[in-house]
Amino acid sequence: MKLAIAGASGKMGRMLIETLLKQPDMTLAVALDHESSQALGQDAGAALGINTGVTITSDLASLSQADCLIDFTRPEGTLKHIEACVAHNTKLVIGTTGFDADGKAAIERAAQRIGIVFAPNMSVGVNATLKLLEVAAKILNSGYDVEIFEAHHRHKVDAPSGTALKMGEVIAQAWGESLDDIATWARHGHTGAREDGKIGFSVVRGGDIVGDHTAFFCGTGERIEITHRSSSRATYAEGSMRAARFLGGKDQGLFDMQAVLGLD
Known part of the structure; x- marks a missing residue:
């Protein structure tokens, strides 16, 4: 499964990349960051001392190369990513919090086109x-x-x-x-x-x-x-990998972690 990571230079982004690189059934395809990030152009694993071969970019068109995006950023950024994911038929795991009613409605509309796991906590x-x-x-x-x-x-x-x-x-x-x-x-x-x-x-x-x-x-x-x-963001990262795997068999629909874990 080819994954994209949003906020690649942030604390959670780096944890997601580190966790992803340990998954035998997943590869890092895209690393995104905002347009003003000083990390643009760097290798996505540079902060971890790892050469991934994937360069951090702000180009949302790169999402066409990924099966699923994992996003733990801010509502305003995530809403832009949602539009790009729908355009490129890329599934989406959303760990971002703080959405208002309009933002949640946008997620629900997008889930009619692509598979989305949206949960306030992936642990x-x-x-x-x-x-x-x-x-x-x-x-x-x-x-x-x-x-x-x-x-x-x-x-x-x-x-x-x-x-x-x-x-x-x-x-x-x-x-x-x-x-x-x-x-x-x-x-x-x-x-x-x-x-x-x-x-x-x-x-x-x-x-x-x-x-x-x-x-x-x-x-x-x-x-x-x-x-x-x-005590560690690793639990959120591990849970988001499970959510991405869950979406492997879902072409559209809105799900939470209770569904991913079979607790519904």
Whole structure:
């Protein structure tokens, strides 16, 4: 399978390339970066001390050489990549977070033409955690207050994280609710007593935290905590390779990691 990697000079891009080069059934065909990147023209493996023979480019037409693009960049960049993937019939794995409603609608439209895996977190462990949350929420559907905590590095630009939002959505759906209707995004000042049936969110940004997520189910006399902590971006890269393989047999359609892992 011939893969393209977006954001090739970034931390996640380099991790994706390093992981890809270890896959016996995959090859690096294209390495993309933005037009102002100082890495343009360099070998995609230069930062890793590896000669891949693939030069980093900003030319989206190069996607015609790839079966699938893996993209962990920014919404504005990913939306341009989506258009190019549709034009060149290149499948797409999207790990980018922070899309607004229009961006999500664009992904859904593109999935009518090409196969797309779109997930806020590609980690196998995170997606196992989401399944555990679904079960817990169905059991603890009354008498428990739910709070979701997440922490990431100081450079992350969106909050709450896509994974935290997905955790909230899974719990809300298990309760037969929409997260938009029951989420509490911020607390400040005299807020009054906590309302029943709400899901609260809290966020930390600092240092080089890769990603911590905890869902609290707080009852009277007990508290259940379901936590996932990431210590390396390698888990996201490994999961995205599984997602790309999954798309090998999908000409079109929109899928998440629950589908990739057979957890649906």
